[in-house]
Amino acid sequence: MTAPQPQHAHKRLADQRLLRFNTRMSDPFLVEVWRGGVVESRHRGAVAVADAAGKLVLALGDVATPVFPRSAIKALQALPLLEQGAADRFELSAEELALACASHSGEPAHVEGVTRMLAKAGLDAAALECGTHWPISQAATIALARTGTASALHNNCSGKHAGFLCFACALGAAPAGYVQPEHPVQREVHAALESLTGEKLPPERRAVDGCSVPTWAIPLQSLALAFAKFGTGQGFSRERARAAERLRAACTQHPWYVAGTGRFCTEIMQRFGARVFVKTGAEGVYCGALPELGFGIAIKCDDGAGRAAEAVMAQVILRFLPLDDAERAALTRFTQPVLRNWNGIEVGKIKVRM
């Protein structure tokens, strides 16, 4: 046998890294779902809370194995849009910046906002490469069905995609193919993510997200670091710090545009304003920042359950943020949500165990 060639050695190393991705084993139980007096289901997961120097102030479970952050990092993916002047060139409003960070519910004003963003860059819905789905809000789906049909504008990621398209136009790049890893937009986003997280993100850490853009596997501890920086601007260039501040202000002042009616991200930021930034991602991911404490937060439920990630995020806020009694009471609705059936009868509750 010949000695392994460098590229084979590199391939082996990549395989070992992938193996490490797949050995995430026994994260602690974080959430119980009770029905009557019995735990019906339970969720394991991991939580990292870090400051902008990367110091972990809380680490539960495996915070070192890379996970896909999915939509939880849309605000980080939007930073290049502001840093390089595209948001100003197209005069994107605060509501539109919030949409660029959103997993929106597809309600009419979300769709109108995304349509406006595209028009500012001289584009329309045909430029979107996110795919079509009906609104994630069932009420919005029912209302839409009565008057029309779904388009790519209703895709929960359409605001992020409109932001990518504005950015592509400002860069002078062809808009088509803006979801591909080789497109200038995704190369800029990739560079920003490597810088923000301190992680090297080679192709073997890449997969395709639900809306067709790349998603990169990143450890929770590094995501928490990135959100600590995002929440404070510490360690950022002046342009990046200013961009992060504008995005935080846009999302926390217009949280309905980040999610929608009745959604966790919206209700939490409506309640706490600039004190809390939170963003959900698919498969049980949540990221956030507590700027006054300088902390970033990253959560992953092992099984991908959003209900558990939400309750854990509420518990992290409850644990760290100085709160008055009314604020604590408001959070209890999310840390111990009551489960009701189709007749409105209380049948159980969710309890966080951390």
Added chain:
Amino acid sequence: MTAPQPQHAHKRLADQRLLRFNTRMSDPFLVEVWRGGVVESRHRGAVAVADAAGKLVLALGDVATPVFPRSAIKALQALPLLEQGAADRFELSAEELALACASHSGEPAHVEGVTRMLAKAGLDAAALECGTHWPISQAATIALARTGTASALHNNCSGKHAGFLCFACALGAAPAGYVQPEHPVQREVHAALESLTGEKLPPERRAVDGCSVPTWAIPLQSLALAFAKFGTGQGFSRERARAAERLRAACTQHPWYVAGTGRFCTEIMQRFGARVFVKTGAEGVYCGALPELGFGIAIKCDDGAGRAAEAVMAQVILRFLPLDDAERAALTRFTQPVLRNWNGIEVGKIKVRM
């Protein structure tokens, strides 16, 4: 302090039993959800496969701790409807018997069937106590929104409830309150479940299901036993064996009525006919029977994930049932489903590890 009174002692015992319910700890990993080359999420769970004598032919994880079977035992809950002559008295068709065992998608023919069942007992939708929700099929919701609105008929449990109402009328009991544990219908169902599973089901094992009827916590090994009996009639009275045979025939000959277009229960029973009975339940439960082998099956995913329970059920069928190549290939679509995003791009897959 005075000595504990007998009722306190009983209460303590109940508390200890509940504690045991809540100590379900480390079930094995059964299912991985891959995105690209990385495991994004994973699911733990337990599986019991038993024969009609209660002998376990497969036991993975904790099969002894009671779990709520939810809708997975609708066929067992329907047995008294047939045994005591109500189904014959109201001339329920095979499709209507399948609906009595169904978690249907709320498609038009489901709703029409339930309406017919109620009419046969001289009732209408106003008698249903299951609560209203829009069809669990999004396509059915969109179609319905264009022409009308949701009612209790669209509740996925409305067929089971129509069966309960027929049974109540045949018993000469007032239909109102048929969901309550004290109502003659639920007392009969409770007695049947105790007999089928060999479990004592005291009130502390009871909770309220999504459709407001009682749900009883039962170990997977006892659920597998009950479905082995249901699949074979072994150990049953002649009336019960005949009732089970009619329900199996109804479901496996009319599987669209048990679930709906594109659903796992429907597609599996369409493919395998009388050889396989399967039924989903909320919170990651699946039950089934392989009559030719004399086996009953009960699955619970610890985190409540239906996607994992489905894949595990397909794997159990693949493992035990003698299959030709075409049948094996057909099952692979369910044991290793490909995950596609909104653009139809393959982004990952689900893999069963058992």
